Amino acid sequence: MIPSGGSDRSVQSLILEHLRRYPLMEPADLYKLLFQAAMGSSHDMPDPGIARERLLREMQEMGEGPEEALLDGISPSGDIARVHLRPWRGSGFDTEALLEAFARTARE
Numbered sequence: 001m002i003p004s005g006g007s008d009r010s011v012q013s014l015i016l017e018h019l020r021r022y023p024l025m026e027p028a029d030l031y032k033l034l035f036q037a038a039m040g041s042s043h044d045m046p047d048p049g050i051a052r053e054r055l056l057r058e059m060q061e062m063g064e065g066p067e068e069a070l071l072d073g074i075s076p077s078g079d080i081a082r083v084h085l086r087p088w089r090g091s092g093f094d095t096e097a098l099l100e101a102f103a104r105t106a107r108e
Contacts, residue, residue: 011076
């Protein structure tokens, strides 16, 4: 169950918002959205060292892409957000701080 702090209507609103923003969204994307809304980053935090390695590799290997917002709210309550890496990298923000937030979200 998604910890929404609200009703099923707020989950429905979240889904509709993402469908409007990402019209090519597929069922797997919807599943990932709802799973991450419920579980935060715990889905990808088997080991902090592995998570760090994956993040650094992804930031080095990602190419140009569409313009994205820095944050994308993914939980109905607004407690969990997805950080888009291209704008993060472009902003000059500290990657170690992002890794710490990712790990803290997984723990909590």
